[in-house]
Every structure is written in structure tokens, then in C-alpha cells.
Amino acid sequence: MAAYLLRRLLLIIPTLVGIIAINFAVVQLAPGGPVEQMVAKLKGQGAVLSGITGQGQPEASGPGLYRGAQGLDPHLIAQIRKMFGFDKPPLARFVEMLKNYATFHLGKSFFLDRPVLSLVLSRMPVSISLGLWSTLLVYLVSIPLGIAKAVRDGSRFDVASTAAILLGYAVPSFLLAIMLIVLFAGGSFVQWFPLRGLVSAGWWSLSWPARIGDYLWHMVLPVIAMTVGGFASLTMLTKNSFLEEIGKQYVLTARAKGASERRVLYGHVFRNAMLLVVATFPQAFVGILFTSALLIEIIFSLNGLGLLGFTAAVQRDYPVMFGTLYVFTLLGLVLQIIGDFLYTVIDPRIDFEVRR
Numbered sequence: 001m002a003a004y005l006l007r008r009l010l011l012i013i014p015t016l017v018g019i020i021a022i023n024f025a026v027v028q029l030a031p032g033g034p035v036e037q038m039v040a041k042l043k044g045q046g047a048v049l050s051g052i053t054g055q056g057q058p059e060a061s062g063p064g065l066y067r068g069a070q071g072l073d074p075h076l077i078a079q080i081r082k083m084f085g086f087d088k089p090p091l092a093r094f095v096e097m098l099k100n101y102a103t104f105h106l107g108k109s110f111f112l113d114r115p116v117l118s119l120v121l122s123r124m125p126v127s128i129s130l131g132l133w134s135t136l137l138v139y140l141v142s143i144p145l146g147i148a149k150a151v152r153d154g155s156r157f158d159v160a161s162t163a164a165i166l167l168g169y170a171v172p173s174f175l176l177a178i179m180l181i182v183l184f185a186g187g188s189f190v191q192w193f194p195l196r197g198l199v200s201a202g203w204w205s206l207s208w209p210a211r212i213g214d215y216l217w218h219m220v221l222p223v224i225a226m227t228v229g230g231f232a233s234l235t236m237l238t239k240n241s242f243l244e245e246i247g248k249q250y251v252l253t254a255r256a257k258g259a260s261e262r263r264v265l266y267g268h269v270f271r272n273a274m275l276l277v278v279a280t281f282p283q284a285f286v287g288i289l290f291t292s293a294l295l296i297e298i299i300f301s302l303n304g305l306g307l308l309g310f311t312a313a314v315q316r317d318y319p320v321m322f323g324t325l326y327v328f329t330l331l332g333l334v335l336q337i338i339g340d341f342l343y344t345v346i347d348p349r350i351d352f353e354v355r356r
Helices: 002-029 034-045 074-083 090-102 116-151 156-170 173-184 208-246 249-256 261-279 281-290 292-299 305-315 318-346
Strands: none
Touching: 002 090, 002 318, 116 156, 116 208, 116 261, 116 281, 116 292, 116 305, 116 318, 156 208, 173 208, 173 292, 208 261, 208 292, 249 261, 261 318, 281 318, 292 305, 305 318
């Protein structure tokens, strides 16, 4: 197992390089980069360009020259390209970026004027909180519910619970979030929960139990909004996995030997049926971070990685774009390895070293 984990850890490096290379190549072909945006901003608002002559025109008298909607000086455009690092060839910029990423030097934001690593670390608690609590809640509810549905397959409970989770799946998370704010966050009815933020203003002055309570109090509505639509797929996956295992020969043999139904269900079926469910944990966690988190962060005014990456994509803030992509990809690859390790925890018979 140790040799397998070492190989998987080593495979992270070429995988990261490949993903970053593909996205880097796509970004180079995308129009409207930071240089073009800065030039358009200067043309639209006008610029007082001190000591710069424009396209063969003589320098104007006074402290500066108001260019307005005229074309910008090529020397100024060259300075802008140098400021954003676009004075170098793409291959040189890519190699330099890889060298910096190897030491987690993710560069500096073009527009926020802060190191990307500092931005990512400051937004990480919000995204980890939303993703972790949402994924845990989905698993804690879906697995027992899926088992109960498998045991009572075709009953009224099975039909009613299926209708309930499909209804939750059909409701968009952002629409549910707005409804929760209207109902419980001071919209039109009661104000039982806070409207924005991860913690209250005076959080640091509170005692540790009060800090934990305040943090969980802020997490209730965002986590509910993100998880209601996530029960359906995992619940049905758990149910189908259990139904498939229940019909196998070893279950009939265990029952014939006099094993209790509880012993058969949790001593034999559970271990085999949960393999597929555990395998989806890394994808579920990263998927929640990539999909629902953005709108939830906007609605509840939570500054997480989803909002940071979206803003960077709109502004063409390439260091932040690639920095958040690097963190998300690295996190996803590590979670995949953790998922493989959980395979062996649930079923020790699995040995990744065995090769036929």
C-alpha cells in the first residue's frame, strides 16, 4: 500500500503540469486579457500620461497630456505589457510559473495588489467550511436513508422519501437560499439566523464555546441551501448498491446459516455496498466547491474561493485564476488518494499492490 501511495503522490506532479498547461494555452487564445482591459479602461476614462508622447505627436506642454479617446502611446502599451509580465514569450512565462508554483509562490494579483497565496488562504476557511459541512451532512443523511429505502424497497416509505428528495433536487440552490433568507434571516418573517458573513463582528472577543456556536449559527442557512439538492444522487446510489448486494449468493448463504438480518446487513452487505459510495466522496467534496458554492457565497456575502475565482475570471486576473485552479486541482488529487485509502479501511481485502 505504501508503494502504491508513493506512486500516486508522484503522479500528482505530471497531472498538475498537464492541467495547468492546457488551461494556460486556452487562456493565451482568449481575447480581452488584462492588457486589453487596461488599455480599454484608459481609453474609456481618459488618461493623464506624464511625459509620454503619442504616436509621433509632439509632447504637450504642462504636467501631462490628456489623451481622451485617442490612441494610446505604444510606449505606454509596452509598459503595461511589462507590468503584467506579457513582455516575455508564452513559453518563458509558463516555465517561470511552474518554477514558482513548485515553491507555492503563486504570484501577485493584477488588480487586488496582494499575493495570490495570501488571497487563497484568506478565502480558504469559507470554502472549506461550506464544502466540508455540506458533504458531511449529505453523507450522514443519504447513507442511512439509502439503506432504509433498500430494506423497504417498494414500500410507502420508499415512494414518499423518493418524492421528497427528488423535489429537493429540483429546487435550485440559489432559489432555496433566497427563500431561506426571506423566511429566517429577516426578510419578511423572522430573523433567527444572520444574513451574511462566516462569523459575527466581535467573534474574537468571545469564549471558545461561544465562538463555535456563532460559527455554526452562521453556517446553518448556507449549508442547508447547498445540501438539499445533493441528497438525491447519493441516496439512490446507496440504495441501488445495497439492493445489488442483497441479491447476491453470499447474502443468501449467510441467511441460511441463521445470521440475523442486522448481522447480514451491516456485517456483510454494508462493507461491499459502501465501496462505491466511498469512492464518490472526493468528487462530491470538490464538486460542491466548484458548483453550488459560488452562488451561495454571493447570496450570503461569503468571500470564498468560488467568488474569488469568478471575479478573477471576469477581470482576467491570471495569477489568481491559475492560483485558485492550482489549489483546487491539488486538493482534488489528494482527495482521490484519500478515497483509495478509505477503500482499504472499509474492506481490508482490497490490495492495490496486487497485479494480475
